Amino acid sequence: MSPPKTATAKKAETEGPGGPSAGSEELISGSEAIAHACRLADVDVITAYPIRPYDTVMQYVSQMISNGQFDCDYIVAESEHSQFEIVKHASTVGARVFVGSSGVGWLYAFEALAVTAGLRLPMVAMVGNRALDDPGAFGVEHNDALAVRDLGWMLCWVATAQEALDTALIAYRVAEDQRVFLPCAISCDGAFLTHSQSIVNVPSQEAVNSFLPPYERGDKLLHPDNPITIAPQANEDWVMEIRRQSDAAMRRARKVLIEAYEDLNAKFGRGGEPFIERYMMEDAEVALVGMGTLAMPVKVAVRKMREQGRKVGFVRVRWFRPFPSEELQQALSEVQAVGVIDRDYGFGSAFHSGVLANDLRSALYPMERRPKIVSFVAGLGGREVSAANVIEITDKVFDAAGGDATSDQDTYWIGVRE
Amino acid sequence: MSTGSVEVVYRGIFQKTLAKNICRGVVFAAKKAGKIGIAFGRYSDSPERNGIPAKQFAVVSDTEEELEEYLSRYEPDNNDVTIAADDTLCKGVESWAWYGLQPINKLLADGGTLLVTSTQSPNRLLSFIHRKGTPYNLALVRSPASFSGLWVYKDDHTDVRLLGALAKVAPHIVSLEAILETIKEQWKDDSKVQSAKKAYGATESHPVSAEQGNEEIPYEFxxxxxxxxxxxxVIRGISAEAQSITGRDDGGYVPTRNTTFKKFSTRSMRPVINFDTCTKCTVCWLNCPDTCFDVTPDGFYDANMDACCGCGVCEAVCPVADCITMVNEEAFDGNDGQWEAWNKDKEAYAGWLAEKIANRPPRAHGFHHVGQYAEEVKNESA
Structure with a gap:
């Protein structure tokens, strides 16, 4: 293990196999893209504990360290709980940290996850989305990351390896902003993103340095010269105020995210709109909404349907926390019906919908003219969602737009064997 | 109003079972009169630490609707009776969801009764008990505080004696007949019935005027x-500027302390220090879990009584015979330090110290050794 560094000072660009030169193009997976982001962000402390599909990030990080391309404290913990606790504490002393897990591994760390936001520690985590076992299922479902959705974690879903890399840099910038100081999890769909390689532009160290300032903990730095206690016991006399502070930080995160995307677009020439991606939404009569790699078959299907003259568009939710209510209200204000495709479930929730559908319904409720919302559950446990599935979904959304009164009163399971 | 409530203030862990027994007794007895009741605990620290002031309440009523009002409250106020299970609690308590020192009679209704187990005189207790501003009664059950540990219960009949006394001071909540019947049913022990009856007869009640009591304004924040x-x-460290007990720049060291959560209301015993035999070995200073020792200009260690929880660790670790001695808190007024008194007049201090130690009322923190409980029961029945 290398000696601890005192600051997130950037080092010289390195060359070599797997260690890209400035602004290079690489054929890499989503997991490898995240590892590159860690290297470029010059992360100080990384903790790991293997679980598929997140373990691929471990593999690439350790390879970079071994090749001398990346210098950080890399600690393999004895469990996810310790894994997240170690970076939580490292973050208090001013170390930039990276951590990650998948499925039930993420949940094994839940105690640490639950308290991190209240402590206002900018932990950045990658969740390789995985079904919650049993029976050992390792395909993608979003319920793992979604488990922390109400606890002060910023949460986003990415669709490509490029977006994974760029979003990880955004995550550090926003999480470590003193106006925010909240943890952030980047969700990457298991297999479809973690194990799929595509051509990615890996930015130069100089470009990243110009975008990402060092982590400055300010007067909350745990250090002998700044004697503080973090997280003493607090009861009814303090807890509600602590929650309100986290709430205010999450509200402020919105503006900080917008600034970060503006800067990313200016410096990198990519990044797009901060919270959502709109695909063929101009003149759309119905819209589909989803997160993550689901975007691929949906876009294929939307193009096919557009060729047939069906006015359908797609809105991909990139940031789930903070939830982009304003953007979604605006994007969906003109459509007659919305089909929400959840790669997760909310057993027993309103209309038995998935988590995204429930939040979206809630966000659109204050609108004067509300579109119908039809909810779908698809692709659980890593099951493929095909373009044909998406067309089947869209047919039902058009039915709702046409006045089918029952279509928004329940949830359709797509691709399940009857 | 047909709701009656009893507040039992006790010392955490040592008196937990005692307080619970009293409140359960009240609810069962009220049931015999056709009333319904609830008993509930309100801790001020969890898990309850040794000696920390904690509370149990019993509320009885004619209807469930009236009871509901009490169930989700921190602490019911306007209690008909407040029971202090240890008379040193009369100095005030740092209670759950109360920010500062709460006078022992704070939640007592006008005209209610503060019932204390004590061997002290009413006037002595009133020197501790803060002025209430309205009249009430002070009733005494003559007995030292009943202490035991968490896992054992010292069944010295204090619970039933207090229930008997309660029937005397608040017959509108529980009648003697109902209490005796309840004790018989719940404890199945005739001697406990006799103890309750005896306490009923022996309980003295003294009217206290609005202006009587300790004039100190209890701290709040x-x-x-x-x-x-x-x-x-994040809690900022308090800057550790060197300062002296004397307030002069003459050496010594007083650590800066939390000005709001003082913790001394946890104390039922306090250390007295013989500076004439002290060897300045530092062991008490190093071992005090609450950093309550101040270093004096001449290198002695003086226990700060605002910070001391009375845990007795200093007495236990002190290597010098009879240098630090734990004495029942009821023997003291105020929280003045001891070194200054010693420094001013060593002879007078030696006399004061000898008097405190010689006349110290019996008191223990739970049980010190295996078999102590059996010895105490034997002594009490003798």
């Missing part, structure tokens, strides 16, 4: 709003 509070659960 305001909690900051969420915008003023430090974010990230």
């Amino acid at each position: 305001e909690l900051p709003g969420w915008k003023d509070m430090e974010e990230g659960l």
Whole structure:
């Protein structure tokens, strides 16, 4: 293990196999893209504990360290709980940290996850989305990351390896902003993103340095010269105020995210709109909404349907926390019906919908003219969602737009064997 | 109003079972009169630490609707009776959801009764008990405080004696007949019935006027709003500027302490220090879990009585025979330090010290050794 560094000072660009030169193009997976982001962000402390599909990030990080391309404290913990606790504490002393897990591994760390936001520690985590076992299922479902959705974690879903890399840099910038100081999890769909390689532009160290300032903990730095206690016991006399502070930080995160995307677009020439991606939404009569790699078959299907003259568009939710209510209200204000495709479930929730559908319904409720919302559950446990599935979904959304009164009163399971 | 409530203030862990027994007794007895009741605990620290002031309440009523009002409250106020299970609690308590020192009679209704187990005189107790501003009664059950540990219960009949006394001072809540019947049913022990009956007869009640009592204004503090509070659960260290007990720049060291949560209301015994035999070995200073020893200019260690919880660790670790001695808290007024008194007049201090130690009323923190409980029961029945 290398000696601890005192600051997130950037080092010289390195060359070599797997260690890209400035602004290079690489054929890499989503997991490898995240590892590159860690290297470029010059992360100080990384903790790991293997679980598929997140373990691929471990593999690439350790390879970079071994090749001398990346210098950080890399600690393999004895469990996810310790894994997240170690970076939580490292973050208090001013170390930039990276951590990650998948499925039930993420949940094994839940105690640490639950308290991190209240402590206002900018932990950045990658969740390789995985079904919650049993029976050992390792395909993608979003319920793992979604488990922390109400606890002060910023949460986003990415669709490509490029977006994974760029979003990880955004995550550090926003999480470590003193106006925010909240943890952030980047969700990457298991297999479809973690194990799929595509051509990615890996930015130069100089470009990243110009975008990402060092982590400055300010007067909350745990250090002998700044004697503080973090997280003493607090009861009814303090807890509600602590929650309100986290709430205010999450509200402020919105503006900080917008600034970060503006800067990313200016410096990198990519990044797009901060919270959502709109695909063929101009003149759309119905819209589909989803997160993550689901975007691929949906876009294929939307193009096919557009060729047939069906006015359908797609809105991909990139940031789930903070939830982009304003953007979604605006994007969906003109459509007659919305089909929400959840790669997760909310057993027993309103209309038995998935988590995204429930939040979206809630966000659109204050609108004067509300579109119908039809909810779908698809692709659980890593099951493929095909373009044909998406067309089947869209047919039902058009039915709702046409006045089918029952279509928004329940949830359709797509691709399940009857 | 047909609701009656009893507050039992006790010392955490040592008196937990005692307080619970009293409140359960009240509810069962009220049931015999056709009333319904609830008993509930309100701790001020969890898990309850040794000696920390904690509470149990019993509320009885004619209807469930009236009871509901009490169930989700921190602490019911306007209690008909407040029972102090240890008379040193009369100095005030740092109670759950109370920010500062709460006078023992604070939650007592006008005209209610403060019932204390004590061997002290009413006037002595009133020198501790803060002025209430309205008249009430002070009733005494003659007995030292009943202490035992968490896992054992010292069944010295204090629970039933207090229930008998309660029937005397608040017959509108429980009648003697109902209490005796309840004790018979719940404890199945005739001697406990006799103890309750005896306590009923022996309980003395003294009227206390609005102006009687300790004139001290108990400390309180305001909690900051969420915008003023430090974010990230961060508490700033208090700067450790060297200062002296004497207030002069003459050496010595007094650590800066929390000015709002003082903790001394946890104390039922306090250390007295013989500075003439002290060897300045530092062991008490090093071992005190609450950093309550001040270093004096001449290198002695003086226990600060605002910070001392009375745990007795200093007495246990002191290597010098009879240098530090734990004495029942009821023997003291105020929280003045001892070194200054010793420094001023060593002879007078030696006399004071000898008097405190010689006349110290019996008191223990739970049980010190295996078999102590059996010895105490034997002595009490003798």
